[in-house]
Amino acid sequence: MRALFIALALFVAAPVVGCAKEARNNGEVVDEVLLAYLSSARSLHHEADLAEDGGDTGKAIAALDRLLAKPEPRKAPEIDEVVSDTHARLADLESRSGRFDVAVKHVDDGLHRAPGVSYFRGHLFEVRGLVEERRAKDLATKGDASGAAAAKERAMKAYEEAIAIQDEVIKRGTKPDGDAR
Amino acid sequence: MSALRLIIPLALLSLAACGGASKAPATGGAAPPPSAPPVYEDKAKAEPALLPVETRAASAQAELDEAQGAFSAAGGDCAALCKALASMSRATNSLCELVKEGGDPKRCSDAKARLESAQSKVNSSCGACG
Numbered sequence: 007m008r009a010l011f012i013a014l015a016l017f018v019a020a021p022v023v024g025c026a027k028e029a030r031n032n033g034e035v036v037d038e039v040l041l042a043y044l045s046s047a048r049s050l051h052h053e054a055d056l057a058e059d060g061g062d063t064g065k066a067i068a069a070l071d072r073l074l075a076k077p078e079p080r081k082a083p084e085i086d087e088v089v090s091d092t093h094a095r096l097a098d099l100e101s102r103s104g105r106f107d108v109a110v111k112h113v114d115d116g117l118h119r120a121p122g123v124s125y126f127r128g129h130l131f132e133v134r135g136l137v138e139e140r141r142a143k144d145l146a147t148k149g150d151a152s153g154a155a156a157a158k159e160r161a162m163k164a165y166e167e168a169i170a171i172q173d174e175v176i177k178r179g180t181k182p183d184g185d186a187r
Numbered sequence: 188m189s190a191l192r193l194i195i196p197l198a199l200l201s202l203a204a205c206g207g208a209s210k211a212p213a214t215g216g217a218a219p220p221p222s223a224p225p226v227y228e229d230k231a232k233a234e235p236a237l238l239p240v241e242t243r244a245a246s247a248q249a250e251l252d253e254a255q256g257a258f259s260a261a262g263g264d265c266a267a268l269c270k271a272l273a274s275m276s277r278a279t280n281s282l283c284e285l286v287k288e289g290g291d292p293k294r295c296s297d298a299k300a301r302l303e304s305a306q307s308k309v310n311s312s313c314g315a316c317g
Contacts, residue, residue, distance in 0.1 A: 172271040
């Protein structure tokens with residue numbers, strides 16, 4: 007799924023290279039660095055996939071941390087999408103290991119990169135719900151009933167926010183003159 | 188395999204986008220939709236070759252615009268819409284599970300109603316998501 011997403015991002019960026027000659031003719035810089043960044047991101051997500059398949063969550067986290075540590079070639083919506091999606095995946099992985107505060111920080115950092123109505127923002131709220139749900143179970147196991155109840159309420163609110171955002175994404179994308187791209 | 192099925196049309200769309208940058212518009216900008224000449228009551232009897240060249244060019248442009256729109260909807264747009272719908276569905280299921288453990292049932296029913304409406308919109312635009 008991650009590979010598919012990044013493949014889609016690459017194809018969104020493909021005209022940059024496909025129209026390279028025209029860009030050169032106009033004296034513009036051809037942004038091959040952006041494509042290299044996206045390609046590298048795809049490789050690191052693939053590495054994380056393999057690690058996850060092998061049950062090595064730590065190795066998957068390490069691969070994605072390396073991606074976030076990479077210098078970004080410039081400001082670009084494709085990069086914002088890759089980074090916010092990587093934060094979402096890291097939040098999921100960290101919360102599986104019980105590091106809920108680290109996971110929430112990843113969600114917040116991801117939301118910072120996806121401020122508008124988008125699939126990525128909605129997905130981050132979905133993952134926040136997952137993180138808080140896991141935290142609620144963890145707290146309940148430890149006998150902290152009130153903490154668990156509070157985390158559960160945060161989880162439900164986050165899921166509702168995710169639903170509202172994705173609903174808006176779909177409404178905009180299915181309007182006759184809508185544009186979900 | 189499903190990724191390839193998405194990628195190939197997207198690649199073609201990318202090529203089309205580049206080609207479009209250098210082509211001259213047939214009618215010099217946004218073409219109005221063609222109107223049927225009043226002399227033909229039955230459109231099937233209309234002989235396209237007899238129509239003025241401007242009308243045929245406008246018709247071709249409108250058909251091209253429509254085809255490009257449909258092509259776009261079948262590629263990136265629908266992939267994005269299906270992803271949004273899948274996320275919405277997961278969030279709704281998780282919310283409803285939590286409500287079952289103790290919560291206001293209306294929160295679940297509201298979410299389900301919203302999901303059904305979104306599902307209907309995506310189905311009508313894209314067909315079923317894979």
